[in-house]
Amino acid sequence: MSFDVDVKKTLGHHVVKARFTAPAGLTVLSGPSGVGKTSVLNMMAGLLRPDEGRVSIGGDILFDAREAIDLPAHRRRLGYVFQDGRLFPHLRVRANLLYGHRLARPQYRWMSLEEVVSFLGIGHLLDRWPNGLSGGEAQRVAIGRALLSGARALLLDEPLASIDPARRGEIMDVILRIRDELGLPIVYVTHDPAEADRLATRRVEITPSSL
Numbered sequence: 718m719s720f721d722v723d724v725k726k727t728l729g730h731h732v733v734k735a736r737f738t739a740p741a742g743l744t745v746l747s748g749p750s751g752v753g754k755t756s757v758l759n760m761m762a763g764l765l766r767p768d769e770g771r772v773s774i775g776g777d778i779l780f781d782a783r784e785a786i787d788l789p790a791h792r793r794r795l796g797y798v799f800q801d802g803r804l805f806p807h808l809r810v811r812a813n814l815l816y817g818h819r820l821a822r823p824q825y826r827w828m829s830l831e832e833v834v835s836f837l838g839i840g841h842l843l844d845r846w847p848n849g850l851s852g853g854e855a856q857r858v859a860i861g862r863a864l865l866s867g868a869r870a871l872l873l874d875e876p877l878a879s880i881d882p883a884r885r886g887e888i889m890d891v892i893l894r895i896r897d898e899l900g901l902p903i904v905y906v907t908h909d910p911a912e913a914d915r916l917a918t919r920r921v922e923i924t925p926s927s928l
């Protein structure tokens with residue numbers, strides 16, 4: 718399964734353009750601040766509509782401007798992990814994890830709650846509220862929620878940025894295990910060269926475009 722992305726979008730005076738393939742493994746998207754990395758993830762996820770282009774995964778078209786195909790975000794089956802976790806504050810960890818799982822069609826639920834909990838080592842957090850979690854714990858839960866939603870690929874936008882530097886290694890280990898054991902395409906935005914060196918199996922540089 719591989720992601721194929723070819724998108725273009727004008728945002729104010731800025732043009733965001735990207736063309737790349739992201740196969741199973743971890744593709745790091747890098748580029749200067751403001752070049753459009755988050756916008757590219759949002760276009761893949763169905764949160765931002767490209768002006769032109771096409772997004773497909775495993776041959777399944779998610780967006781095609783010419784064919785007027787634009788699958789809504791909840792039908793794309795992608796797990797999106799944001800910089801700040803964005804857990805639902807009114808739900809305990811267990812309910813956060815199960816949120817997308819319950820909405821996913823049964824045939825797409827390829828990991829169970831028990832498998833995800835044991836994979837991520839978060840059993841002791843299940844009855845906790847998001848408010849009391851550390852940055853690293855919250856990111857594990859956010860990753861678990863993404864996996865449980867039946868995702869066929871993961872989009873991670875600077876997932877270590879709000880984590881204490883001393884704890885980043887642990888989350889990187891989790892991401893490496895996902896990369897090496899689950900066989901999903903992962904598209905990962907980071908500014909940090911050390912993080913990219915450790916995690917990337919492929920690199921894509923987003924470069925500035927002009928109008």
Ligand SMILES: Nc1ncnc2c1ncn2[C@@H]1O[C@H](COP(=O)(O)OP(=O)(O)OP(=O)(O)O)[C@@H](O)[C@H]1O
Binds near residue numbers: 751753754
């Ligand atoms: N809705 C919008 N309207 C106008 N301009 C926008 C909008 N959203 C983003 N932009 C601009 O588009 C550019 C790309 O933003 P984006 O957040 O995708 O960049 P980025 O590469 O992820 O940045 P950073 O590395 O700083 O997080 C920026 O110049 C931003 O200010």
